[in-house]
Amino acid sequence: MPTFDRRTVDERATVVVIEGELDIGSADALRSALDAAAAEGTAVVRLEAAGVHFLDSSALGVILAAGQRLAERGSRLELANATPAKYGTFFIR
Numbered sequence: 001m002p003t004f005d006r007r008t009v010d011e012r013a014t015v016v017v018i019e020g021e022l023d024i025g026s027a028d029a030l031r032s033a034l035d036a037a038a039a040e041g042t043a044v045v046r047l048e049a050a051g052v053h054f055l056d057s058s059a060l061g062v063i064l065a066a067g068q069r070l071a072e073r074g075s076r077l078e079l080a081n082a083t084p085a086k087y088g089t090f091f092i093r
């Protein structure tokens with residue numbers, strides 16, 4: 001199960017540091033972590049993904065839905081330190 005550490009950098013950005021694998025088994029925990037970060041009301045929610053070792057389509061769907069909800073209220077979601085080799089889900093081959 002992945003771990004989620006949330007911190008507010010300043011009044012404008014909340015960072016969610018993720019360690020582990022994001023898959024169907026952790027999708028609800030990811031959704032809860034993103035919802036809690038969004039509830040802080042900052043302009044930016046940043047996912048620090050350097051510690052993510054695997055990401056499947058269910059986790060990707062959670063991330064995209066969170067980004068859409070943030071955009072609807074004028075905020076944005078950023079994905080930081082995502083290594084393309086780890087995220088084959090993002091690419092169509």
